[in-house]
Amino acid sequence: MAGGITLTVNGKSRTVQAPQDTPLVHVLRNELGLKGTRFGCGANQCGACHVLLDGHSVPACDTPLWAAAGKHVVTVEGLAAPERPHRLQRALIEEQAGQCGFCLSGILVSAAALLEHNAAPTEAEVRAALDRHLCRCGAHNRIVRAVLRAATEAA
Amino acid sequence: MSAAEAKLPGNLQANRRLSQWVRIEPAGTVAVTPGKVEIGQGILTALAQIAAEELDVGLARIRMVPATTAASPNEGVTSGSLSIQDSGAAIRQACAETRAIYLAEAAAELGVAVDALRVEDGEIIAANGRRTSYWALADDALLDREATGQVAPKPPAAHRTVGRSAPRLDLPDKVLGRPRFIHDIELPGMLHGRVVRPASRGARLVTVDEAAARALPGVVAVVRDGSFLGVLAEHEAQAIKAAETLAARARWDERDTLPDRGALAQWLRTAERETTVIEERASDARAARTFSATYTRPYTAHASIGLSCALAHWTARDALTVWTHSQGIYNLRADLALALKLPPARITVQHAEGAGCYGHNPADDVALDAALLARAAGGRPVRAQWSREDELAWDPLGPAMVVDVSAGLDAEGRIVQWTLENYSNGHSSRPGRADQPTLLAAWHLAEPFPVLPAINPPMPAGGQQRNAVPLYDFPGRRIACHRVLEMPLRTSALRALGAFANVYAIETFMDELAAAAGKDPVEYRLLHLADPRGRAVIEAAARRAGWSGRRKTEGRGFGIGFAKYKNLGTYCAVVAEVEAEREIRVRRLTIAADVGLVVNPDGAANQIEGGAVQAASWTLKEAVPFDRRRVTIAAWEDYPILRFSEVPAVDVELLNRPEERAVGVGEGAQGPTAGAIGNAVFDALGVRVRDLPITPERIVAAMG
Structure with missing residues (x-):
């Protein structure tokens, strides 16, 4: 790991000194202090830790650091500037779409990826895009409404 | 009556000093310090609304302080849908008294009578235009005293913040990915x-x-x-x-320590147990026909x-x-x-x-x-x-349960005799209630602590007794609970506790009896229910779901379920619409609930909706697998829960009852949802699945 591994996180170039097989979720949370990416299972089965890797929504728990080398990572913190939240973030608040909120970071990332390639998804398309994300509180329908609402708003 | 003797509302009774609950801060904020905690249910927002209401300040001025044993009132456990009743009532009274104390100070300072003062967002304004504020008068010594119970909180008609759908205080952090957890x-x-x-x-x-x-x-x-x-x-x-x-x-x-999963009901019936008769009431009414059925639910994970x-x-x-x-x-x-x-x-x-x-x-x-x-x-x-x-x-699982129900119908089809007996481990291994710890690691130490069998909280709330007593007016009734004293799989409180399986059994059996009596399920429930608030939610849910105009089509079914949570709290009726394809799909849940005075309508609806979706997941999918030694779950794939593409539409109507006591909403929908789904499956397929979850295998087995 001499010299570390360099990747771009939320638009900034970062060099990380960590073993190259370290799961990206630990690098983001513990090395780079980006706590918005949640750790839920460590096995790519719950969706809580999704981030954008070169625009694709991937589980950061199942992505080793080496696989992110030289790539662009966007976390929930990087979806928009804090002073002007992403339309999806605004829509989640407008719809009060959450209870405990632990699943929301990963869902936001996958929803952002969806809207990037499908500007006007149907409800069924939204559900399909979010199907790998588990929510235990039962906030699904509100979340789906929020994504549909965001799709109608300017980016 | 002296202050020391006054019976104070909610948890103010046991934590009587105002300073334990509220602090006016010179910077223009109010610190509110409940002992209840946020678990994603939105309680801090609702409690903040109550504080803002009684103090006449904007919600933005309320600062909810996380609970700590170093400072917070001891409010026990945040459970049982009791926070609005117990903590909310305390904060309401404490803040009403705080307002009165500060108004007295202001009156003295401004040289006017208290009743010449009004409060606008913490500014205290006299009729003659002179003014001060909570913030200017802020002095901790003023609240370093016991509540008196002598100040009346606002009447509901004067509410401006309570009853409004205030946005959740914690949601922005969670949506923006800020450190919060x-x-x-x-x-x-x-x-x-x-x-x-x-x-x-x-x-x-x-x-x-x-x-x-x-x-x-x-x-x-x-x-x-x-x-x-x-x-x-x-x-x-x-x-x-x-x-x-x-x-x-x-x-x-x-070594093998767990029961045979394939004969779980048999094990629950035969294990060492303690029996409690909850209610026994004889009736002379003679039954013309009798019916009986057994319902089960599996071990269920919090997940x-x-x-x-x-x-x-x-x-x-x-x-x-x-x-x-x-x-x-x-x-x-x-x-x-x-x-x-x-x-x-x-x-x-x-x-x-x-x-x-x-x-x-x-x-x-x-x-x-x-x-x-x-x-x-x-x-x-x-x-x-x-x-x-x-x-x-290693989760302290929601206990597996067996519920036996029998009933006698008179010649007109009315239920005149009713018995319910259930078997399960206790529904609470919560800490802090015994002279031995219930924490998992304590069992594994070199000097281990004994494994105590889970207990049941006492009635009227109960654990496995919860909602074992039907709200319906059956003249003869016998309700008994058998608490299993061996605990091979550790069990404890899972949302709704025994109410989930008990209500599933009661509401499914009601439908079976309605069919035997040749009556419509909604009509049959109303025939046995005098409670006007119960009738109102059943009628509202049926109306909203278009019950009377529903059309029977191939593979589609409707069902209703109802309960008053703990027979003390939320009234809830659910109409489920299901489609039976390769598996059961719940298309829609239409819910009517009466939670008394509603503090935050959208928050209450969110809790009910979430509880119903979670209950649909329990009902259709969830069962903890185990062999003779261990729970055989290595990952989520071994314990599937309902996903986005499977979640039904949920429509919630809150009946407005501002004159009634506010009760908690988090656990009202689970039992009725399961009952409604089970009944809708019968309506669609003509088979009774009495063992949860209602999987394709169980349906095939029930078709026999």
């Missing part, structure tokens, strides 16, 4: 801890080769105390790897999306601070004190938000793990977190 706390010098749980239930650690784990980079210590095994490392990924390494090199003495996590810091050899997402900070402290053999006063337990817990999940257990591991940390703080596998497999 306990998992996000980083203490200076913090180490990461992981525990290696026994290979199976009842397993004892024989030997473990620690050398390979100790040799890994970053490993600071391997901790072993009997069969409690864990590791400390500098980085989280190192701790995980070291725990895996240790686990692979541990030898356990294992939080977040992992249980805690931080522990020994600040001296005999002084400990713990950060936890437990539902009961004082209860946890009591059990930590027992397990660690420390006086409770030497332990500070500080709440930090976790993911939703849905009852007693491993949140308390991980706090003891962290404290035990931190003993080897040389004074550094330790962050411990469970693995997903342990979170599901």
Whole structure:
């Protein structure tokens, strides 16, 4: 790991000194202090830790650091500037779409990826895009409404 | 009546000093310090609304302070849908009295009568135009006194903040990905801890080769105390790897301790037990026909999306601070004190938000793990977190239940005799209620604590007794509960406790009886229910769902379920519409609920909707698998829950009852939802699935 591994996180170039097989979720949370990416299972089965890797929504728990080398990572913190939240973030608040909120970071990332390639998804398309994300509180329908609402708003 | 004798509302009765609840701060804010905690249900927002209402300040001025044993009132456990009743009532009264005290101060300062004053967002304004404010008058000494109970809170008609759908205070942090959860706390010098749980239930650690784990980079210590095994490392990924390494090199003495899953109902009926008759009422009414049926529900996991996590810091050899997402900070402290053999006063337990817990999940257990591991940390703080596998497999499960119901109908089809008997383990292993700890690691120490069988909270709320008594007007009735005293799989409180299976049984059986009597299910319920609020929610749900105009089509069915939670709280009726294809799809849940005075309509609807979706997941999918030694869940794939593409549409109508006492909403919908789905499945397919969950295999089996 001499010299570390360099990747771009939320638009900034970062060099990380960590073993190259370290799961990206630990690098983001513990090395780079980006706590918005949640750790839920460590096995790519719950969706809580999704981030954008070169625009694709991937589980950061199942992505080793080496696989992110030289790539662009966007976390929930990087979806928009804090002073002007992403339309999806605004829509989640407008719809009060959450209870405990632990699943929301990963869902936001996958929803952002969806809207990037499908500007006007149907409800069924939204559900399909979010199907790998588990929510235990039962906030699904509100979340789906929020994504549909965001799709109608300017980016 | 003197202040010391006055009966005060809610938890103000036991925590009588105003300063325990509220503080006016010179900076223009009000600190409100409940002992109840946020578990994703939105309680802090509702309590803040109540405080803002009584004080006449904007909601933005309320600062909700996380609970800590160092300062907060002891409000027991945040459970049982009691926070609005118990904490809300206390905060309402405390804030009403705070307002009165500050108005008296203002009147003296301004030289006017109290009734010449009004409050606008904390500004205190006299009729003659002179003014001061809470903030200008802020003085902690003013609230350093007991409440008197002599100040009347506002009448509902005067409410401006209560009754409004205030947005959740915690949601922006969660949506923006800001550090908010306990998992996000980083203490200076913090180490990461992981525990290696026994290979199976009842397993004892024989030997473990620690050398390979100790040799890994970053490993600071391997901790072993009997069969409690864990590791400390500098980085989280190192701790995980070291725990895996240790686990692979541990030898356990294992034996069969679990019942035969295929004969679970039989085991529950025959295990050693304690029987309690809840209600027995004889009636002379003669039954013309009798019916009976048995319903079961399996062990069910809390299955939080977040992992249980805690931080522990020994600040001296005999002084400990713990950060936890437990539902009961004082209860946890009591059990930590027992397990660690420390006086409770030497332990500070500080709440930090976790993911939703849905009852007693491993949140308390991980706090003891962290404290035990931190003993080897040389004074550094330790962050411990469970693995997903342990979170599901070592969860204090919602107990499996068997419910036997029988009824006698008179010649007109009216129910004149009713019996219900159920069998299950107790529904609470919560900490802080016995002279032995109930925390998991305490059982595995070299000097282990005994495994106590789970208990049932007393009636009228009850555990497995919860909602065992039907609200319907049956003249002859006998209700009895058999609490199983062997506990091979640890059980505790899962949202709604016994109400889920009891209401499923009652409401499904009601439909079976309605069919036998040749009556419509809604009409049949109303025939047996005098309670006007109960009738109103059934009628509202039926109307909203278009019950009377529903059209029977192939493979589609409608069903209704109803209960008054604990027979004390929320009235809830649910109409389910299902489609039977390869598997059961719940298309829509139409819900009517009466929660008394509604503090936050959207928050209440959100809780009801979420509870219904979770109950649909329990009803259709969930059962904890196990063999004779262990729960056989390694990952989510072994314990599927309802996904986005499977979640039904949910439509909630809240009946407005501002004159009635506000009650909690988090657990009202679960039983009625299960009953409605079961009945809709019958309507669609003509088969009764009496064993949950209603899987395709169970449907095939029921078709026989």
